[in-house]
Amino acid sequence: MLRPNPLRQAVAARRRAIGAWLFMASASNAELLADVPFDALVIDQEHGPGGLESVVAQLRAAGSTQSAPALLARAPDCSMAAIKPLLDAGAEGIFAPNVESADQVAALVEAMHYPPRGRRGLHYTVSRAAGWGRHVNEYADHAEREFLTVAMIESAAGVAALPQMAAHGGIDMFFIGPLDLSASIGHAGDYAHPQFRELLAEAEQRILESGAALGGAIIPGHDARALFSRGYSFMTVGADAGFLRSAALQALATAGADRDG
Incomplete structure (x- = not known):
């Protein structure tokens, strides 16, 4: 099924969009969360337990x-070998983790596009993404027009390299990964630390100056209202695993209070 990419449309218009992660390699989780009005779901293939068949x-x-x-996937890295199967499977965009250089951006952009812009193999004659060949005449133009290329900034080195990465072109969104960003300066998860707050602000400013969309995740002290006010176009508000655990703990706490009372 070829369709306009709803997240790409939102990002291009700088509308405020909200998404969630799929970490548990569960089709049932994906089906359930697709029925919630998120703008995008991101299947995690960097940390998640699933393989291509679960994608x-x-x-x-x-x-x-x-x-x-919109249904996107986080690849394990920027390589063609990692990205091409996810696109051929039908992902509508790619999140590439921990991008820190213009060379990585070049590899990512090449993997996302068919020649002459990139080096993606022309598998659309039989790929699921092209309806197993049904859309052989339309798919290449559709992919060029609708796919979303997202580079994740997850380190101080990535923040420093943002001007060079943005100058290369081809990135629709830079997405800040806050936990790894904080870990890169020795303060993992300490989102109130002045050094982290300074680095986060620098990353946000450089991304906004780049012309690419700014994306990220809500974290303690930086909720959706705060991030949107700082110019974010897209944010993730949780993941299937977190939603399940939080709901289970809440249910247990409620039942426990009733039991103890």
Whole structure:
């Protein structure tokens, strides 16, 4: 099914968009969260336990309607070998982790595009993304127009390299990964630390100056209202694993209070 990419449309218009992560390699989780009005779901292939078949199952479960959220995948790295199977499976965009140089941006952009702009293999004659060949005449132009290329900034080195990475071109969004960013300066998870706050502000400013969209995740002290006010176009507000755990703990706390009372 070829359709306009709802997240790309939102990002291009700088509308405020909200998404969530799929970490558990569960088609049922993907199906359930696709029925919640998120703008995008991101299947995690960097930390998640699933393989390519679980990616296809999640895409199939979540993407059965034109109104489904944008369905993207976080690749393990910027390589062609990591990215090409995810695109051929039907992902509508790629999050590339811990991008720190213009060379990595070049590799990412090449993996995202067919020749002459890139080096992606022309597998659309039989790929799921092209309807197993049904859309062989339309798919290449559709992919060029609709796919979203996202570089994740997760280190102080990545922040420093932002001007060079942005100058290369081809990145639709730079997405700040706050936990790894804080760890890169020795303050993992300490989002109130002055050094982290300074680095985060520097990253935000450089991304906004680049012309690419600014994305990130809500964290303690930096909620959705705060991030949107600072110019974010897209943010993630949690993941399937976190939603399940939080709901279970809340249910247990409620039942426990009733039991103890």
